[in-house]
Amino acid sequence: MDPSPNEVHRCYFISISDLTNRADVPGWVAALARSGEMEEDTREAVAAILRDVRQNGLPAAVAWTARLDGVRLDPAALGVPASALEAARTDLDRNQPDLMAALREMIANVRRFAEGQRDCLRDLERPLPGGGTVGERWCPLKTAGVYIPGGRAFYPSTLAMTVIPAQVAGVARIVGVTPPKPEPTLPGAWGIDPLVLACAAELGLTELYPFGGAQALGWLAYGEPAVDLVAGPGNRFVAEAKRQLIGTCGIDALAGPTELLVIADGSADPAWVAEDLLAQAEHDPDAAAVLVSADRTLLQAVAAELQARVAASPRKAVLEQSLGAHGRLVCAERELAIALAQAWAPEHLELCVSDPEAWLPALTAAGALFIGSASAEAFGDYGAGPNHVLPTNRSARYTSPLGVATFLKRQSLLRLTPADAAAMAPWVERLAEAEGLVHHGRSAALRAAGAGLRAHHRP
Numbered sequence: 001m002d003p004s005p006n007e008v009h010r011c012y013f014i015s016i017s018d019l020t021n022r023a024d025v026p027g028w029v030a031a032l033a034r035s036g037e038m039e040e041d042t043r044e045a046v047a048a049i050l051r052d053v054r055q056n057g058l059p060a061a062v063a064w065t066a067r068l069d070g071v072r073l074d075p076a077a078l079g080v081p082a083s084a085l086e087a088a089r090t091d092l093d094r095n096q097p098d099l100m101a102a103l104r105e106m107i108a109n110v111r112r113f114a115e116g117q118r119d120c121l122r123d124l125e126r127p128l129p130g131g132g133t134v135g136e137r138w139c140p141l142k143t144a145g146v147y148i149p150g151g152r153a154f155y156p157s158t159l160a161m162t163v164i165p166a167q168v169a170g171v172a173r174i175v176g177v178t179p180p181k182p183e184p185t186l187p188g189a190w191g192i193d194p195l196v197l198a199c200a201a202e203l204g205l206t207e208l209y210p211f212g213g214a215q216a217l218g219w220l221a222y223g224e225p226a227v228d229l230v231a232g233p234g235n236r237f238v239a240e241a242k243r244q245l246i247g248t249c250g251i252d253a254l255a256g257p258t259e260l261l262v263i264a265d266g267s268a269d270p271a272w273v274a275e276d277l278l279a280q281a282e283h284d285p286d287a288a289a290v291l292v293s294a295d296r297t298l299l300q301a302v303a304a305e306l307q308a309r310v311a312a313s314p315r316k317a318v319l320e321q322s323l324g325a326h327g328r329l330v331c332a333e334r335e336l337a338i339a340l341a342q343a344w345a346p347e348h349l350e351l352c353v354s355d356p357e358a359w360l361p362a363l364t365a366a367g368a369l370f371i372g373s374a375s376a377e378a379f380g381d382y383g384a385g386p387n388h389v390l391p392t393n394r395s396a397r398y399t400s401p402l403g404v405a406t407f408l409k410r411q412s413l414l415r416l417t418p419a420d421a422a423a424m425a426p427w428v429e430r431l432a433e434a435e436g437l438v439h440h441g442r443s444a445a446l447r448a449a450g451a452g453l454r455a456h457h458r459p
């Protein structure tokens, strides 16, 4: 059924607004930083689920799954069997070799990039004057949980983006979770999409469990896996659950509903820009897609493209919701576009401009930069190399994309010789005395005194 002209105006979307004053930037940012993620009701819903799973364990996770995902799990047969993973891979290989080839291409790209990241992480060692050293080394986490979203869309790409960095980091046990579905797929697979299963087999992931949302993260942290860290993106319930688990375990970043800011000039193709905005908006009703340009003609052309493309889209319903709530076309000069980008710190920032390199130095806040019109955000999603799990909701100001370092921690190393101890003791003692911590002072002084005596005192 065609929408009435009125509906067209209400849904398809966005009129062009002007940003002309720097003082208005904070107001824009407040409007763009979607409230959903932090809304009180999300917070409370998630807190209730996590409390239940903490207190009642696996049965609570199973009960929440029945309630929220409509699937009755058998606690005795939770893990997806290796046979289902292998069957999915064999089936894909046989029946859709082109899709299998695409999956392998993505996996190879993401792995190459992750290995490059690992190569950049060096242990540190600095010499001390007395022959000792101080330094630090990178240590893999022992157990990591990775969340693969699966509510509205399914994300085999996210499986690769989370599992591969953990593998390259050297994590000993990787536990994947993804929401189950009522419609069966392979035996024992709880309705998990065959492509996700095939991807798990291809990655060598052996543990995959049918949990979604807050109950999945609660089970990873409080349940048997008792993971050191949970990573991976998801909807607002997932992002909020991770936030509430900080301190119980580590998290990667608050990777919630997705965001795109496109900065474009007259050189940009309106159809390309429109399709990029739609690619973002189709993820989630909470997704945000924003175009800023100083070129009003381009903005008008993109608006027309959006209107036509939304009307013809199979994902029209979600597009109307997300663009209606969080879509913007903004007319702003370069300086204000930069101010908005830096203050909002969007997850993705595309530079569809003729001189993208000239913009680069000023644009440090966004999670990932797509430089030049050829660099569509979709290439980042599907494995050009860099990870697609990225900070959202302004957390890109202070945190980084998921990567190998997410699954490593640094450990400090102090290796003093008696001569180093003797040299440090006097000033350490003096500082300890000033802080009133006498035993610190004595502990250091003993080393100084002991440097020459140690041999005699040995039993």
Ligand SMILES: NC(=O)c1ccc[n+]([C@@H]2O[C@H](COP(=O)([O-])OP(=O)(O)OC[C@H]3O[C@@H](n4cnc5c(N)ncnc54)[C@H](O)[C@@H]3O)[C@@H](O)[C@H]2O)c1
Binding pocket: 045, 068, 069, 148, 149, 150, 151, 152, 153, 155, 158, 179, 211, 212, 213, 214, 215, 233, 234, 235, 236, 237, 238, 255, 256, 257, 258, 283, 284, 286, 287, 347, 388, 389, 390, 391, 392
């Ligand atoms: N930031 C990133 O890097 C990145 C990457 C990929 C995807 N994403 C985001 O991941 C999200 C995927 O969302 P999705 O919904 O498709 O899948 P999802 O797996 O994140 O969420 C599904 C789960 O949400 C829970 N849930 C749904 N309604 C609930 C309610 N009312 N109360 C409590 N729990 C509820 C259910 O347990 C369900 O299993 C999108 O927002 C997308 O933008 C982000």
Ligand SMILES: [Zn+2]
Binding pocket: 258, 279, 280, 283, 378, 381
């Ligand atoms: Zn995307």
